[in-house]
Amino acid sequence: MKEKVPKLDTELDNQTYICRECQSGKMVRRFVTYLTWIGDELITVPDFPAWVCDVCGRCEYDGKALNRLSLLLSPNAGRPTNEGRTFRPKLRPSETRTGRSKSK
Numbered sequence: 001m002k003e004k005v006p007k008l009d010t011e012l013d014n015q016t017y018i019c020r021e022c023q024s025g026k027m028v029r030r031f032v033t034y035l036t037w038i039g040d041e042l043i044t045v046p047d048f049p050a051w052v053c054d055v056c057g058r059c060e061y062d063g064k065a066l067n068r069l070s071l072l073l074s075p076n077a078g079r080p081t082n083e084g085r086t087f088r089p090k091l092r093p094s095e096t097r098t099g100r101s102k103s104k
Contacts, residue, residue: 017051025055032059038073045069 019025034048048069049062 019053019056019058021058022053022056025053025058027051027053027058027060029062034061034069036073043073 016026016028019027028051030050030052031047032050032052034045034050036043036045049065051060051062052058
């Protein structure tokens with residue numbers, strides 16, 4: 001069964017822009033292997049969206065995909081976000097932090 005590609009991705013496939021490096025080639029959306037080091041480990045991500053120049057070969061990785069990947073590779077990925085936070089209920093105007101009512 002063939003997977004459906006989101007409409008946004010197919011629209012990006014048809015877009016091109018001039019290469020910043022050589023100024024003569026067109027940047028075309030391709031899927032490449034992304035390589036990065038995290039500490040002593042080499043991480044490879046196949047089929048990573050990027051823009052590649054058809055003349056000089058310059059490669060610019062897709063910004064949205066890089067943001068998503070950085071969230072996945074974050075050392076805090078999968079951990080609760082409210083760790084270390086305490087719930088402090090709002091006080092009524094007649095109460096103080098000690099729980100006693102203000103005397104009038």
